[in-house]
Amino acid sequence: MSVFYDVSVPTVDAALVADAQAGDQAAVNALISLVRPMIFRYCRGRLASYAGGVDCADDVAQEVCMAIYHALPGYQDRGAPFSALVFAIAAHKVADARRAFGRRPIQMEDIPERTEPSLTPEQQALAEANFRLAAGLIDRLPARM
Secondary structure, three states, X not given: OOOOOXXXXXXXXXXXXXXXXXXXXHHHHHHHHHHHHXXXXXXXXXXXXXXXXXXXXHHHHHHHHHHHHHHHHHOOOOOOOXXXXXXXXXXXXXXXXXXXXXXXXXXXXXXOOOOOOOOOHHHHHHHHHHHHHHHHHHHHOOOOO
């Protein structure tokens, strides 16, 4: 069974963006509904290698959608597709999330009582002394034993 993923980027109609900029709430909803799936895929792909990254991708995608909503009034079409703005915002939000992963403390289920399972220096010295004592006693045994 083959699994195919839809990697296409939907083209956003310039009229839809213009209507969303003008404050048409239906156009804003349609615009966000159109770009959110590709934003989520982008975020999930970039954050999946981090512990909890797949769960975080939905939150980051939501932040991207909010940033797009706030950027709409100042957006100017300069020849690049609207998805260029979407991916630029998404890249910045993903970078922020990655930095946040680097600052988070690592959760441990059980904190070990000792940092290393090896013998302490005192225990190691006693073990070596006991080994030398046992080797000396074995050397004193008769050959038959």
